Amino acid sequence: MIQSKRYSLTNKTLELYVKKSPPIGRGFILFLAFVSVALPILGMVFRFMDGGSFHFGFIIGLGAFSLIGFYFVRLFLWNTYGKEVITIGETTVSYYVDYHYFKGNQQEITYEELVFDIEPIGFEEEKLGRLIIAANDKDFIHSSVNMDLRELEEIVEELTVLSSQFTVA
Structure with missing residues (x-):
């Protein structure tokens, strides 16, 4: 289990936490x-x-x-409490937004192979980005939580290892 202030990765579930506003x-x-x-x-x-x-x-x-x-x-x-929850299964990835007292619409995509990418946002000095999980050109999950690029690189590395466990050799 990997845990920090902005995300947690437990088994097959990734939670990205929103930075609280003032x-x-x-x-x-x-x-x-x-x-x-x-x-x-x-x-x-x-x-x-x-x-x-x-x-x-x-x-x-x-x-x-x-x-x-x-x-x-x-x-x-x-x-205040927002987070995104991404669960990776053997052939599907599900995603929803959790507002603490209720949840947003759940999105589920089927995949054969997942690609994890980082979309840089803002100014270059800020070093912020968002996570993108793509199953193909049409089906992808685009995170809305802005995170530090170093944390995103760690997440992509861990998700790549996790998804490789599902691929059949």
């Missing part, structure tokens, strides 16, 4: 989520206090603002 940024995102839901509710309360009646637009407004609030909650969870 608390003030996460707090602002959570504040925006609260405001997105509170504004339409306050609007309805003030309308009823002024003697207004119920209007169908209240439901549409509350629904739209709740979706915006849900987006901000998801963004907060990603920046």
Whole structure:
């Protein structure tokens, strides 16, 4: 088992952890989520206090603002607890995003041979990149966790050894 602050590789499962954003940024995102839901509710309360009646637009407004609030909650969870989980099987690779309280859509690709690559991002001095796992030209998994290039090179090396155990000689 290999473990560091940004990833863990246990048996056939790789977890890539998101670097937590600063608390003030996460707090602002959570504040925006609260405001997105509170504004339409306050609007309805003030309308009823002024003697207004119920209007169908209240439901549409509350629904739209709740979706915006849900987006901000998801963004907060990603920046606080987010991780990507990649499981390598004998013929398939599965991938999903874990937001701590719920999971993103699972993607699964079938492969005969896997290719692991690193996509450099940002400025050259930052030495950051993302992991790419390709089964062929069409089927690939593109990580969204930005990591140090040295860590990514370690991951690629370990995944190459792991995937070679599945190939039939």
